[in-house]
Amino acid sequence: MxxxxxxxxxxxxxxxxxxxxxxxxxxTSTSLTTxxxxxxxxxxxxxxxxxxxxxxxxxxxxxxxxxxxxxxxxxxxxxxxxxxxxxxxxxxxxxxxxxxxxxxxxxxxxxxxxxxxxxxxxxxxxxxxxxxxxxxxxxxxxxxxxxxxxxxxxxxxxxxxxxxxxxxxxxxxxxxxxxxxxxxxxxxxxxxxxxxxxxxxxxxxxxxxxxxxxxxxxxxxxxxxxxxxxxxxxxxxxxxxxxxxxxxxxxxxxxxxxxxxxxxxxxxxxxxxxxxxxxxxxxxxxxxxxxxxxxxxxxxxxGFDADYFNQLNNNNQASENNTETWLAATNLPAFNRLSILSDEDGDPNNNAATYTLTATPDVNVAINAPGDSWLTPMMRYNGSQLPPVIKAKRGDFMTLHLVNDLPVATSIHWHGFKIPGDQDGGPDFPVAAGNSKTYSFSMLQPAAPLWFHPHPDMKTGEQVYKGLAGVFLLEDEISQQLESNKQLPAGNYDIPVLIQDRRFKDEVNGIRELAYMDREMDSDGMLGDEILINGSVLPKLDVETRQYRFRVYNASNARTYDLALSDGARFKVVGTDGGLLSQPVEADHIVLGAGERAEIVIDFGPHTVGDKVMLISRAFNGSPMMGMMGGINSRSMNGGGMNGGGMYSNGVSSAGMVNGMRMDIMRFDIATQAADDVTLYTALPANAEINAQRLTEADASKTRNFVMSMSMDHMNGGGMTFVINGKTFDMNRIDEIINLAEGDTEIWSIQNMSPMAHPFHAHAIQWQVLDRNGRPATGTDLGWKDTVLVQPGETVRIIGRFDPAVNRGDYMYHCHILEHEDAGMMGFFSIH
Incomplete structure (x- = not known):
């Protein structure tokens, strides 16, 4: 040797x-000498x-x-x-x-x-x-x-x-x-x-x-x-x-x-x-x-630019400072209450309902903002100015006619519904331009803030962004009893709040068209520069000194919100995507990813007439990819102005409204002194499904793994690819087969290997969260969920039970950042 x-x-x-x-x-450092x-x-x-x-x-x-x-x-x-x-x-x-x-x-x-x-x-x-x-x-x-x-x-x-x-x-x-x-x-x-x-x-x-x-x-x-x-x-x-x-x-x-x-x-x-x-x-x-x-x-x-984050922090501080201005402002538009559609069969007591939804293009929608207004051509159901609301009761048989007057194919996905696969409205059942389709199914699930929107292959994001979405409020005996017993706010004190961000082009002759996918980073998730609340920018709602129930929908394409009150007051969360919580959860904020919903009860009783409170979205780390050098153009944080981008929602240039930026959402004006006759419930009855059907890991017959990831597509121009389990969506491929004869209860482990959060949505049923990174579910995670926000590096395990009487056919699972879904971050599962 x-x-x-x-x-x-x-x-x-x-x-x-x-x-x-x-x-x-x-x-402490010392020198090295050799x-x-x-x-x-x-x-x-x-x-x-x-x-x-x-x-x-x-x-x-x-x-x-x-x-x-x-x-x-x-x-x-x-x-x-x-x-x-x-x-x-x-x-x-x-x-x-x-x-x-x-x-x-x-x-x-x-x-x-x-x-x-x-x-x-x-x-x-x-x-x-x-x-x-x-x-x-x-x-x-x-x-x-x-x-x-x-x-x-x-x-x-x-x-x-x-x-x-x-x-x-x-x-x-x-x-x-x-x-x-x-x-x-x-x-x-x-x-x-x-x-x-x-x-x-x-x-x-x-x-x-x-x-x-x-x-x-x-x-x-x-x-x-x-x-x-x-x-x-x-x-x-x-x-x-x-x-x-x-x-x-x-x-x-x-x-x-x-x-x-x-x-x-x-x-x-x-x-x-x-x-x-x-x-x-x-x-x-x-x-x-x-x-x-x-x-x-x-x-x-x-490749991360620290100066970007410094500037973002400055913009967040400017937004916080500007909240005082908006609290004192006198030119905020009035809050729009969404209209409830009428049952076309004319009989409110027959446990059946019929509705027609006509998808209509180029409806000139009036957008009101602080001290400003304009018209924007949008897609709408039935040509209405605002998204519609359908109300139904558990057990109702629904007949829903879709008439497609768009020049392209569409569909209606019934988001959060437990219905057969052929009625689910996914991309496998498109409705061609000029055609129609009737969806028929029974409502066999608890009271919940459900919703509906298009789901055509590769065009979901565009059609939702351009205005097609609606609210579906489902009631059941338990929710009705709570309302009649004055244990939940009801009637005028039960208000749907639809949050959608949009970006508008410069005004021409009083018209501001929507801008969609016109910036380099838009494929990573379409972020608007104005926050529309029931169709208006930064509206104000006059409230009484009592409790209100707000059904909050994150109907944005990609944006996540961390909702809180500007005075730091706490509120009660009483419901999630699929129904009421067994017990109200007290919170000072709630995070909603795209597609998620929450029912919150805010008590304005401690306030006096004349007080004003802002609903805000708190700052959080929501756009790490935007901090990558070269991934942000000159308008991403600066410029824009009143015409190139709004100034209303956060008080700084709207081009800086990246995901996670602090912003003002809407204002509550305490206008009337009133006695509150509601004593909020403390626990649902034992027979409520969220109690009677609480699932544990031992109930599951199978565990499936879903890994969400991103990579650079060097073969096609260097953009991002978004995949689940390494695959992009293929209409001709079934990714998961569920054989109910082998067990009807499964655990799905959702893992996020990408540098950004993804809201994972699974069709067919409502799920329960088991744990996050091994920590058992608590708080609002104890409610029914059809969409779960999964943070970078996080594993969320959900458990669900498929109903053999209802769940048959093909369904989707996908990221509910709609541009990711359209780019292929989606898969098929088939239930037999």
Whole structure:
């Protein structure tokens, strides 16, 4: 064996800062001085301090040893074997701070590893490079050890193991969509104060993400090394499938002593989720100004523009300051109450109802705004100025005629309804231009704020945006009893509120046409610059000093709202998408993604006549993609003016109204003193379905996984592709088949591997939320849901029971950002 003597004399100090979820400033830094050649390294999980560091050959002989200081180490006076032999570098013991929990971890007898051929290591030392020890290099080293034992040479084993880790772990998990450099990282100082490039930043993200993944698996922070060990065992056959050599299931015991079967977990998706969660956490702190210099530079390496978030914060502050102006303004338009359609059969007591909805183009709709008004040509049902309301009772048989007077195909999807697939109104049953269709079904579900809108293939977003949508209020005996017993506000005190954002072109002869998909970022989700509340911008509603029930619909194409009252007052949430909550939930805000609904009760009793309160949407991190350099044009945050974009909803240029920006929604003017005869219910009766049909994990016969992700479409102009389980929608493909003979209750695990939130909507039934990232559902998540907002890096599990008497045929599941749905973020499921 040829050996090379490397004599090293050095003094080593270092500075540490990293892109983490817990933030913080850079640690104290001292200078590094070396003479001669030195093997330098960084052990990063984050930085492991006080660990024993050893260089070991393939037979286990210790060639050199030393210690780590804040993750850095230097090793001297050791011999290397022949060039093709594998040489391992490993740490044991020491301690570091777990990034997901903030706990101090002492790995004891385990640690991190990496591996090189002796020739590679000589070059690294000669070039004064720094070797990196991370969870993925540890898996690499363990795989190489196994391959050496099977007879492979050191160089071949290292090459093969690199390919496995890249393909099975790293590829397709990059949370910074479109950013290159997400490759196995072996050489570089991950403990440096500032990352040198995007490859180093992504390597930090991957290393830290293991703590987040361990946390999501209910592992203690120290058990991250168990996860690394099991993953190495899993990958011995080159496939990440949760099985040892493709056979025996690999078990991972969590901190509560429960064994997890890794072959039942999509490990790559979970790893990708952890990476997205970490990145989103960092962006969140960037948007709040709570970020270290290292993290800021790391985000810059990934293409995020910190100045964008600074400007967004300034705009949010301007909006908050401007609320006082709008509270005092005298030129706000009056709130529009939506009209209820009349039953065409003329008999209100026959448990049946008939309605005709004619989809009409080019209806000149009057838009009223503070001190301004204009006409906008829109699509409308029955040529009306405002969206219609249909009211029905549980048990009613509905006959609904759609007449299509549009020049293109359309349909009506009955959103949130439990009805047969052929009546659901999805893209598989289009109604051609000039044709008509009759939908017939019985209402067999609890009272709920349902709605309806078009669902034609690839045109849903455009038709909804241009005005086709309606409210469907379903009652049942329980809701009627609560109203008659004065336990829910009713009549004039029960008000649907339809929130829709729209963007308008410049005015020409009193006409402002809608602008749709005319900006580069619109394909990521159509965001308007005016917020329409029942068809008006920033309206005011005169209220009495009593409780009101507002049925709030997020009928926007893409925007999420975080609704609150400007005075910080709390309110009661009494219902969600599919019905009343078992118990009202007190809250000071509620988040609604596109397609979600909530029933809230606001008590104006504590106010005096003359008071005014604004309904606002609070600022939140809603548009991380808009912070990507190059993904935002000059009008995205500035410019526009009164004609190029509105000034009403937030008091700053409307071009800055990105998703998550603070904005004013509508104003409540306390106008009349009145006695309140409503005592809000405290609990629904035991026979209410939300109580009697509460489902648990044990009720499910099957679990299905749905991974929502995004990527750059380099083949078609570089735009975004939006997929579920790696597939775009295909009208001729059934993605999931549900055989009711095998069980009628299923858990659907919705996982978001993208850098933006997605509202996931499933047709056919109402669902219950089991948990979010393993935490059991609480609060408003305990209600019936047909649409759930899934944050970046989040896993939401929902459970539902299909009714064999009703649920037959084909249905859709999709993102309810309608532009994503139209771009293919949708799938078919068929119930037999």
């Amino acid at each position: 040829n050996k090379t003597k490397l004599s090293i004399a050095l003094a080593l100090t270092m500075s540490i800062s990293m892109l983490t979820a817990c933030g913080g400033d850079s640690t 003479t001669g050649n030195a093997l330098l390294g960084s052990a990063f999980k984050g930085p492991i301090d006080g660990a024993t560091v050893r260089v070991v050959d393939a037979t286990g002989n210790i060639l050199a040893s030393g210690g780590s200081n804040q993750g850095k180490f230097a090793l001297a006076d050791f011999d290397l074997p022949a060039d093709t032999n594998a040489v391992f570098i490993e740490t044991q013991g020491g301690e570091y701070t777990d990034e997901a929990t903030g706990e101090v971890v002492s790995p004891a007898s385990t640690g991190l590893m990496t591996v090189f051929t002796a020739a590679e290591l000589r070059t690294i030392i000669s070039d004064r490079k720094v070797v990196a020890l991370t969870p993925e290099t540890t898996i690499l080293a363990k795989l190489v050890q196994k391959m050496l034992a099977s007879g492979k040479s050191g160089s071949n084993a290292i090459a093969d193991a690199k390919q496995i880790i890249q393909a099975q772990l790293i590829d397709d998990t990059n949370p910074a969509v479109g950013v290159s450099g997400d490759t196995l990282f072996l050489i570089g100082d991950l403990g440096a104060a500032i990352p040198s490039d995007q490859s180093e930043t992504l390597a930090r993200n991957r290393a830290i993400s293991y703590s987040f993944e361990a946390n999501s698996l209910n592992l203690s922070p120290a058990q991250v090394f168990d996860l690394i060990e099991k993953r190495a065992t899993d990958l011995e056959d080159g496939i990440l499938d949760g099985r040892e050599n493709g056979a025996a299931t690999i078990l991972l015991t969590d901190k509560d002593g429960i064994d997890k079967k890794l072959d039942e977990i999509d490990q790559k998706a979970r790893y990708g989720l952890a990476r997205s969660r970490l990145l989103n956490n960092t962006i969140e702190r960037l948007s709040n100004g709570r970020i270290s210099d290292s993290e800021r530079e790391g985000l810059a390496q990934l």
